Amino acid sequence: MSRLESGFRALLPRLQADISPRCFSKAERYTIAAWITKTGVVAHRSANYRSILPASLPRALSQGSSIPAGIKVIAGKVEAGKTIQWAQSNLGFGLVRKSHLPFYDAKQTFVFVLSIADVFLGFGWHGLSNRMFEIFHSGDSTHQIYPHPKLARHIRKFDHLAIAPTEIGLRSKDI
Numbered sequence: 001m002s003r004l005e006s007g008f009r010a011l012l013p014r015l016q017a018d019i020s021p022r023c024f025s026k027a028e029r030y031t032i033a034a035w036i037t038k039t040g041v042v043a044h045r046s047a048n049y050r051s052i053l054p055a056s057l058p059r060a061l062s063q064g065s066s067i068p069a070g071i072k073v074i075a076g077k078v079e080a081g082k083t084i085q086w087a088q089s090n091l092g093f094g095l096v097r098k099s100h101l102p103f104y105d106a107k108q109t110f111v112f113v114l115s116i117a118d119v120f121l122g123f124g125w126h127g128l129s130n131r132m133f134e135i136f137h138s139g140d141s142t143h144q145i146y147p148h149p150k151l152a153r154h155i156r157k158f159d160h161l162a163i164a165p166t167e168i169g170l171r172s173k174d175i
Helices: 003-017 026-047 056-063 161-167
Strands: 071-078 084-089 109-116 119-126 133-137 143-146 168-172
Touching (some): 003 119, 026 071, 026 084, 026 109, 026 119, 026 143, 071 133, 071 161, 109 161, 119 133, 119 161, 119 168, 161 168
Antiparallel strands (some): 071 143, 109 119, 133 168
16 A cells, blocks of 8 residues: 555544544644545546546656646535545536636546545635636635635535535636
């Protein structure tokens, strides 16, 4: 088992007890973020009939120890169903107005969420210009784990995992 896998495995019981990012050190939040990002990329690349992520993102993860720019990681609660379930999509549908991104390419954004029992972790990524666009976290019902901790205003338990990605969006930066 890799150091990343064993590091996350040690943190999982604590995540299930309390998902607040303030319960974890900066290094522990990084481990959580690296694990969910790696897990999302592996699930996407191994089980997807169409590729949403460009080949450069998995390559960047495999060649370095840093999480690529443009990623935000969230955590929350979901009604427990199956023991483990996951969902993926791009941000293009309903979250980005075409007037903001006339050249928008759906392969430039990606959202992945994974639930383990009643806890879920997820991330949003964009491959557009980091000076012009950013992933944002609405913060209403989920905690932001990475890059900076941000507590939810009120944690609610989502009825279905597919609703969780709506807490992540893409917006243009005011320059």
